[in-house]
Amino acid sequence: MTAILYVLLLIVVAICVWQIASILNLKSAIATEKDNNTQGILFAVFGIFFYALMIFSFVKYSVILLPESASVEGENYDLLYLITMVLILFVQAITQFLLFYFSFKYRGIKGRKALFYADSHKLEMIWTVIPAITLAGLVLFGLYVWNDVMDISDAENPLIVEVYAKQYIWEARYAGDDNELGIANVRNIKGSNTMGVDLSDKNALDDVPVRELHLPKGRKVIFKFRSQDVLHSAYMPHFRAQMNCVPGMVTQFAFTPKYTTEEMRANSATIAKVAGINKIRAEKGEDPYEFDYLLLCNKICGASHYNMQMKIVVEEEADFNAWIKSKKTIAQVLQ
Amino acid sequence: MSNHHHKETFITKYVFSQDHKMISKQYLVTGIFMGVIGVFMSMLFRLQIAWPDHSFSIIEAFLGRHQDGGVMSPDMYLALVTIHGTIMVFFVLTAGLSGTFSNLLIPLQIGARDMASGFLNMVSYWLFFVSSVIMLISLFVEAGPASAGWTIYPPLSALPQAMPGSGLGMTLWLVSMAIFIASSLLGSLNYIVTVLNLRTVGMKMIRLPLTIWAFFITAIIGVVSFPVLLSAALLLIFDRSFGTSFFLSDIFIQGEVLHYQGGSPVLFEHLFWFLGHPEVYIVLLPALGITSEIISTNSRKPIFGYRAMIGSIIAIAFLSTIVWGHHMFVSGMNPFLGSVFTFTTLLIAIPSAVKSFNYLTTLWKGNLQMNPAMLFSIGLVSTFISGGLTGLVLGDSALDINVHDTYFVVAHFHLVMGVSAIYGMFAGVYHWFPKMYGRMMNKTLGYWHFWITAVAAYGVFFPMHFVGLAGLPRRYYANTAFPLFDDVADVNIVITMFAILGGAAQIIFLSNFFISIYKGKKATQNPWKSNTLEWTTPVEHIHGNWPGEIPQVHRWAYDYSKPGYKEDFVSQTTPLMDGEEES
Numbered sequence: 001m002t003a004i005l006y007v008l009l010l011i012v013v014a015i016c017v018w019q020i021a022s023i024l025n026l027k028s029a030i031a032t033e034k035d036n037n038t039q040g041i042l043f044a045v046f047g048i049f050f051y052a053l054m055i056f057s058f059v060k061y062s063v064i065l066l067p068e069s070a071s072v073e074g075e076n077y078d079l080l081y082l083i084t085m086v087l088i089l090f091v092q093a094i095t096q097f098l099l100f101y102f103s104f105k106y107r108g109i110k111g112r113k114a115l116f117y118a119d120s121h122k123l124e125m126i127w128t129v130i131p132a133i134t135l136a137g138l139v140l141f142g143l144y145v146w147n148d149v150m151d152i153s154d155a156e157n158p159l160i161v162e163v164y165a166k167q168y169i170w171e172a173r174y175a176g177d178d179n180e181l182g183i184a185n186v187r188n189i190k191g192s193n194t195m196g197v198d199l200s201d202k203n204a205l206d207d208v209p210v211r212e213l214h215l216p217k218g219r220k221v222i223f224k225f226r227s228q229d230v231l232h233s234a235y236m237p238h239f240r241a242q243m244n245c246v247p248g249m250v251t252q253f254a255f256t257p258k259y260t261t262e263e264m265r266a267n268s269a270t271i272a273k274v275a276g277i278n279k280i281r282a283e284k285g286e287d288p289y290e291f292d293y294l295l296l297c298n299k300i301c302g303a304s305h306y307n308m309q310m311k312i313v314v315e316e317e318a319d320f321n322a323w324i325k326s327k328k329t330i331a332q333v334l335q
Numbered sequence: 336m337s338n339h340h341h342k343e344t345f346i347t348k349y350v351f352s353q354d355h356k357m358i359s360k361q362y363l364v365t366g367i368f369m370g371v372i373g374v375f376m377s378m379l380f381r382l383q384i385a386w387p388d389h390s391f392s393i394i395e396a397f398l399g400r401h402q403d404g405g406v407m408s409p410d411m412y413l414a415l416v417t418i419h420g421t422i423m424v425f426f427v428l429t430a431g432l433s434g435t436f437s438n439l440l441i442p443l444q445i446g447a448r449d450m451a452s453g454f455l456n457m458v459s460y461w462l463f464f465v466s467s468v469i470m471l472i473s474l475f476v477e478a479g480p481a482s483a484g485w486t487i488y489p490p491l492s493a494l495p496q497a498m499p500g501s502g503l504g505m506t507l508w509l510v511s512m513a514i515f516i517a518s519s520l521l522g523s524l525n526y527i528v529t530v531l532n533l534r535t536v537g538m539k540m541i542r543l544p545l546t547i548w549a550f551f552i553t554a555i556i557g558v559v560s561f562p563v564l565l566s567a568a569l570l571l572i573f574d575r576s577f578g579t580s581f582f583l584s585d586i587f588i589q590g591e592v593l594h595y596q597g598g599s600p601v602l603f604e605h606l607f608w609f610l611g612h613p614e615v616y617i618v619l620l621p622a623l624g625i626t627s628e629i630i631s632t633n634s635r636k637p638i639f640g641y642r643a644m645i646g647s648i649i650a651i652a653f654l655s656t657i658v659w660g661h662h663m664f665v666s667g668m669n670p671f672l673g674s675v676f677t678f679t680t681l682l683i684a685i686p687s688a689v690k691s692f693n694y695l696t697t698l699w700k701g702n703l704q705m706n707p708a709m710l711f712s713i714g715l716v717s718t719f720i721s722g723g724l725t726g727l728v729l730g731d732s733a734l735d736i737n738v739h740d741t742y743f744v745v746a747h748f749h750l751v752m753g754v755s756a757i758y759g760m761f762a763g764v765y766h767w768f769p770k771m772y773g774r775m776m777n778k779t780l781g782y783w784h785f786w787i788t789a790v791a792a793y794g795v796f797f798p799m800h801f802v803g804l805a806g807l808p809r810r811y812y813a814n815t816a817f818p819l820f821d822d823v824a825d826v827n828i829v830i831t832m833f834a835i836l837g838g839a840a841q842i843i844f845l846s847n848f849f850i851s852i853y854k855g856k857k858a859t860q861n862p863w864k865s866n867t868l869e870w871t872t873p874v875e876h877i878h879g880n881w882p883g884e885i886p887q888v889h890r891w892a893y894d895y896s897k898p899g900y901k902e903d904f905v906s907q908t909t910p911l912m913d914g915e916e917e918s
Contacts, residue, residue, distance in 0.1 A: 084728055096721070108705065123692075146731075146732045243667065248600070302491065
């Protein structure tokens, strides 16, 4: 790999030197008709390269993309994303074609006069109004999805979980039997009370602190985010979920897990992606990888920002209940 | 002024010059120097991203104690991305681009002998110079330079306990930026006053070349938004050094509770992005102005929809000041604000679409003269469209949730403002080099420079979208901590190879630039057969620009291939013929 790199470098430097030598004799500065011709053709060639690169990337790289949304709320996200992408690619394909085609077609010829065409209100009206209408549609659907995701006032019997960030560890706290989190502040941090839970709060004692997130399938989960030091961002890409964790305030996000971890592992896109990953890992002699949902940090937070993660397990409600029962409450941990 | 001959020494002519043409060259050379450093940094961290565990002698050679056996430290990685961003956005694409071309072209294209205040102009450059020096000094601080990202969000940037770069390195960053902002404000005020007051007879606002409109509006956004960043920087200095709590609250770090209470990092984000977003357009609008001028000249056609172009510049500028919240959709601010900012953000697509289509129509049925400046201008239109379209994803609060802070964002803004603005800058350099140095740049090298850069730029940033869509966050020292991202490693290698190719291609530009200053072909007065006033000045620079009277202006700047004229260009100084209508 590195060899190719140095060869590339060498080629560029060689071109450089050769050209610098010629600059002293050539002294050519203004495009001639011959240049116009060559460069115009090169634009056509570049246009082909451009489309080839686009098609190549989509064919080659679509396998690395995230599989379908693992949350119910993310379904609309995926639909909106698809619509937007189709629109983008449509406009991209047409405008870039026109750009490269015009550059090729109208390359300068001596003696030809360009068309004096300075204005057309009709044309300008067309390309003001059409984008405006299209955008209005996108905005409306976008706002619908946004409000659907962010408005959690109508959630019925949601599960409340606190996700707690610090350099470079995630922790979490379930609200316990009363489904209400006890208040907390960094000033209470002491010993094993790593999240600064206020033990004098009656809601606090049944809270369950954990280092791995388990979520029940089909039940809405409301996440409350806190950070004890710098900004972090709780990013759960498979669920189309992200929210910053801000010291001094509590932020929130909610979604309803749609597929258990097992179901997601059986998803065809996941299987293809995991197969690709394991092929690479086998070449490097590493253990095979098994798919898991993840929580990553997505806001620069210091040296180990790149390795701040927590595993998420989505399971059937019964399994989840059994799991949470097996965990100690704050009161039990701190005794 | 012009008939008052005062003797110039080396110092007053080349160092503390008050002549806008010399100041413009000073800006350009300083900007290029900073650009070389900024691009070189990106080469280093791209090596790290592509081959995280590999030892590189070049890293060992340059990073000293911040590397171990040729592998950079995570803190140094973050420092490099931080300083790369800072240098490219502010020192190259703000000062280097605006500083160079606003200074060069405003007096020359409006028909003025110099800027309204030559002295302030000189002070502006030297403040920029001092801030550049401080920024470079910060690279040599023992604990390393600022490394909290170019957005320097507190608490990370406020607490030396959080990362070593937030100590002296961050202090120097803030001091450097405060001085930079002072420089930028002095420059902008000068541009605004000059455009408003010093236009020659007949140069109505509606006859100004689009370059001047772009510089003028850019200066206004700068004056509106840069002071807000200054205030944010000052408050951050207060929090860091004097114990205030503007941006900090409830922090427990390294085993102790800090005294800060009641502040909010989100407040900083608001203040930062109130500049940060308009900054995108401070960078981009001058490039679009330059491109408008060059595309029209080299198409031998009037720019299509001159008034719509002005309207869209103004609309973009206005909207740019009310969209900053789209950087903060997942910051924890009220979701309702997210809705508002989505609406205002997507509105920007309309004037942007108008500009793009107007460029295309200008090319249509033109007689394209493929000079290097023209190639870069066409390249700009292409990257502006490619990068701008993905803004539809990022500007939409709902869609932003999952791509926020991933490589998708990096790919988007590098195309739409990084590559586009740099193309605009290159186009400007190739086009106005004869005006600056009295010589021409070599076209063959220009062609090589463009084509390698164009292939490399798309080779880098097109695949990068997919890395982001795979969910890889930006500013990750390595993707090795997640088996999930093992399959983006190959893409990252491709990206890095193209990045090195693109970086190396700039050697062609640098050679061409510096050799042409001394050995380039002597320029004629109007090499590109252009209409604008700067080409009516003599090739040799003189103080006051025109030897005699300042020419009067009788028409707009875009009478190319106008029916009824023998030549395919009509200078702005040519009076209208009997019965001729002004376009």
